[in-house]
Each structure stands twice: as structure tokens, then as C-alpha cells.
Amino acid sequence: DQQVKQNSPSLSVQEGRISILNCDYTNSMFDYFLWYKKYPAEGPTFLISISSIKDKNEDGRFTVFLNKSAKHLSLHIVPSQPGDSAVYFCAASLNNNDMRFGAGTRLTVKP
């Protein structure tokens, strides 16, 4: 069962513009959400996270928004850079247990 869904397999944006990656989840009990970034031939690396008690967390060019009523989170990257081109996975966990990941969104930032 896919408890975490990323419905857009790919996204293409122009350098300097905003990238918005979306993620939906079905289990309202999830209490911690994360975004990971993955380059080819490498393992995913942690990008940013948010606790369910918050609705926004910002780290430099990256901001994650959480809408608990809609069971939706999004990752905003602004301004987007070519080096941001990668596959982005969102993940959710409950009570510090294992994470459930979405299928990933491949972001391409064009110069």
C-alpha cells in the first residue's frame, strides 16, 4: 500500500525560477516528514524535514510546507539551480519508526 504518493514523476523548470515538488500521504498518524535528494549512482541524501506540529520549515533555498488537513506537503526550491537536478523523494514516519517513501520526482533545472 502506497501511503506516501508523489504523483508527478518529473518536473522541468528554468534556472532561477521556483521548483515546487508535491507529496500526499494517507496516514494521518504520520508525525515526521522528510525530503531526500538522489543523484544517479549515489544513495539518497537528506535535504530537509518537518515535524507534524509545524507547517513550515525553511533552510536556505529550500522550504517545506505541511498542510495536515489536506495530508499534503510540498518542497519549494528558490531560486532553482542546475545542480538541483536530481530525483527527490518525500518520506514520512510515525513514532520514530521506519520511513515510507514516495515514488520520487525527477527534477530537471535547465540553464
Place this chain on the structure above:
Amino acid sequence: KAGVTQTPRYLIKTRGQQVTLSCSPISGHRSVSWYQQTPGQGLQFLFEYFSETQRNKGNFPGRFSGRQFSNSRSEMNVSTLELGDSALYLCASRDRGPAEAFFGQGTRLTVV
């Protein structure tokens, strides 16, 4: 501090064979999780081990099994390999408390 180490990096096996993959977590991390990555399916959770005990298990058949040793190193075994088992297998280690997981580079398994 060394990162998460997975061995081997690449593996080619024949249908029906069995395979064992290894994961050495970051020193001090007691939780090790295994994931299967295939195109279009993202990261599918296999199982998590904590202090040598399987704490959670995903929806995979019994051909997929694992274990964790007292030094937190973990192994994953797949028996009676099928073509559909071809994938990138990733392991991740993390601290006991709420924390981000650190992933290894993965083992690319190809079943022919």
C-alpha cells in the same frame, strides 16, 4: 565518521539462485532499514532492524529476509531469485531518536 557501507556494489545472479547483501551502518547507529528501488516504484520498504531485532517489515514475500548482528551490521538475503528482483537495494542507518536516515550507495542486483 565513516558513512554507511554496502557491499557488494554490483551483483549479477541467475534466476533461482540466492544472494546475500551486506550493510555496515554508521558507528553508533542501531537502526538499519532496507529498501528496494525500482523505476516507477520509488523506495519500497523491506524491513528495519534495531538492536538485532526486526522491528518492522514491509510487504515483500518471505524470500526476502534479513538479520542484524551485535555490531549493528546487517545482511539481507533473497532466495530463489526472480527476474523482478533486479533493483537497487539501499540500506539506511539512523540514531535511536527522531533523526534523518543516512543511506549507503546501494547494491545494484541484476537477475538474468
